[in-house]
Amino acid sequence: MDKDINIKVKVWRQNGPKDKGHFEVYPLENISQGSSFLEMLDILNENLINEGKEPVVFDHDCREGICGICSLYIDGHPHGPDEDITTCQLHMRTFDEGDTITVEPWRSTAFPVIKDLMVDRTAFDKIIQAGGYTSVNTGGTPDANAILIPHDQAELAMDAAACIGCGACVAACKNGSAMLFVSAKVSQLALLPQGKVEAAKRAKSMVAKMDELGFGNCTNTGACEVECPKNISISNIARLNREFLKAKFKD
Amino acid sequence: MSWLIKSSIGRKFVQSLSGLFLILFLLFHVCMNLVLIFNYETYNFLANEMLGANWWAIVGTIVIFFGFGVHIIYSIFLTLQNRKARGNIRYESSSKTPATWSSKNMFVLGLVIALFLVLHLYQMWYQMQFKELFMIEGARHDSAQLVEEVFSNIWVVILYVVAFIALWFHLTHGFWSALHTVGWNNDIWMKRIKMIGNVLSAFICIGFIAVAVLMHLGYSNLLA
Numbered sequence: 001m002d003k004d005i006n007i008k009v010k011v012w013r014q015n016g017p018k019d020k021g022h023f024e025v026y027p028l029e030n031i032s033q034g035s036s037f038l039e040m041l042d043i044l045n046e047n048l049i050n051e052g053k054e055p056v057v058f059d060h061d062c063r064e065g066i067c068g069i070c071s072l073y074i075d076g077h078p079h080g081p082d083e084d085i086t087t088c089q090l091h092m093r094t095f096d097e098g099d100t101i102t103v104e105p106w107r108s109t110a111f112p113v114i115k116d117l118m119v120d121r122t123a124f125d126k127i128i129q130a131g132g133y134t135s136v137n138t139g140g141t142p143d144a145n146a147i148l149i150p151h152d153q154a155e156l157a158m159d160a161a162a163c164i165g166c167g168a169c170v171a172a173c174k175n176g177s178a179m180l181f182v183s184a185k186v187s188q189l190a191l192l193p194q195g196k197v198e199a200a201k202r203a204k205s206m207v208a209k210m211d212e213l214g215f216g217n218c219t220n221t222g223a224c225e226v227e228c229p230k231n232i233s234i235s236n237i238a239r240l241n242r243e244f245l246k247a248k249f250k251d
Numbered sequence: 252m253s254w255l256i257k258s259s260i261g262r263k264f265v266q267s268l269s270g271l272f273l274i275l276f277l278l279f280h281v282c283m284n285l286v287l288i289f290n291y292e293t294y295n296f297l298a299n300e301m302l303g304a305n306w307w308a309i310v311g312t313i314v315i316f317f318g319f320g321v322h323i324i325y326s327i328f329l330t331l332q333n334r335k336a337r338g339n340i341r342y343e344s345s346s347k348t349p350a351t352w353s354s355k356n357m358f359v360l361g362l363v364i365a366l367f368l369v370l371h372l373y374q375m376w377y378q379m380q381f382k383e384l385f386m387i388e389g390a391r392h393d394s395a396q397l398v399e400e401v402f403s404n405i406w407v408v409i410l411y412v413v414a415f416i417a418l419w420f421h422l423t424h425g426f427w428s429a430l431h432t433v434g435w436n437n438d439i440w441m442k443r444i445k446m447i448g449n450v451l452s453a454f455i456c457i458g459f460i461a462v463a464v465l466m467h468l469g470y471s472n473l474l475a
Contacts, residue, residue, distance in 0.1 A: 076347030216336030242434030
């Protein structure tokens with residue numbers, strides 16, 4: 001049964017991108033284990049506002065694991081210690097009475113801290129802008145059976161497309177590499193006939209943008225795959241390597 | 252071709268190819284070492300006639316040195332870039348993401364192997380090939396006997412065994428990781444490649460350790 005627990009949260013506070021930042025510990029009483037992690041942070045912020053202090057800044061939006069905006073590195077794991085969920089789906093029943101929960105922002109050079117726990121993830125948008133799309137002249141909608149796609153290919157593409165671009169892979173990676181994200185975005189299109197047309201250009205320009213933005217070199221530790229809330233497989237990374245090398249050898 | 256330096260996948264490509272090449276070299280090396288257990292004469296023949304100061308052995312040595320050089324220089328650059336990409340502030344709660352120990356310590360393991368290599372090259376290669384090539388006195392043609400002398404010291408054997416264990420950890424991650432980087436991987440082959448890598452690294456490292464230990468204990472030159 002869910003109980004009410006007393007906990008401490010150790011939160012990273014940083015006033016702005018240039019500020020040095022530090023940790024602060026806040027005790028919280030009678031937090032229902034049935035509440036979500038973000039609701040717990042809401043309670044913390046309400047307390048802080050009532051005390052006339054500045055609330056903790058953190059990213060959140062849909063709160064149902066779809067939008068990919070929530071981040072937070074909780075007790076040594078991106079999106080917290082639970083499996084295959086985003087931070088907004090994490091519940092307080094994962095924690096016990098008397099726990100001190102450490103909450104940090106994503107740490108990566110390519111994701112600078114904006115304030116407190118909020119980081120700037122526009123680097124991902126820039127990678128998508130570099131080639132994560134198909135150039136289509138829109139016309140009439142073709143029949144669904146006009147382009148045949150094998151079922152397993154469609155499934156693999158769909159699995160890759162499950163990536164919500166939250167950045168947990170970069171946060172988990174000791175190299176600050178964005179390969180899991182980029183490989184998912186390249187794979188979801190490379191696996192389908194519509195995406196094959198521009199596959200070579202896409203792989204090259206997205207990888208070039210990724211390097212330019214200061215993400216690290218993948219060393220296949222597999223940490224990204226473990227922490228990914230959407231279970232994106234690192235076999236996508238092998239596919240990206242393949243696509244990229246194929247494109248380079250064609251030049 | 253500048254993408255082999257400028258692009259992250261290009262750099263990783265060079266690192267994997269040089270790594271795979273070095274694995275081939277190790278396979279050859281361990282097979283040759285195993286001869287020591289059976290017959291010194293054959294080993295000396297291989298070391299002097301097949302290798303020694305012949306032009307093909309010199310070319311081979313240069314290629315192998317080049318392979319090591321590329322692998323080491325790239326590893327330094329990759330590690331420095333990765334540390335920079337990670338940023339200056341470490342996680343307070345430290346990473347609790349489960350990942351294999353060797354995959355997270357490839358550079359340190361490589362450093363151990365590189366340090367061992369300096370000792371190893373001085374004890375063996377410098378005495379056998381280098382001295383002969385540059386006409387330095389004391390070049391050894393009784394290679395097997397030289398190896399026996401070196402391995403008669405228990406501390407040398409211990410150092411070698413430590414290095415081979417580090418090599419084992421390095422290879423278990425390195426082999427599948429290299430094939431992953433050249434793009435040969437998917438959900439089906441992942442398990443097979445990891446298995447092949449484990450068997451390969453076990454063969455290489457057990458082979459090296461066996462030769463060092465057996466020679467120290469005197470179980471060598473058995474078919475003499």
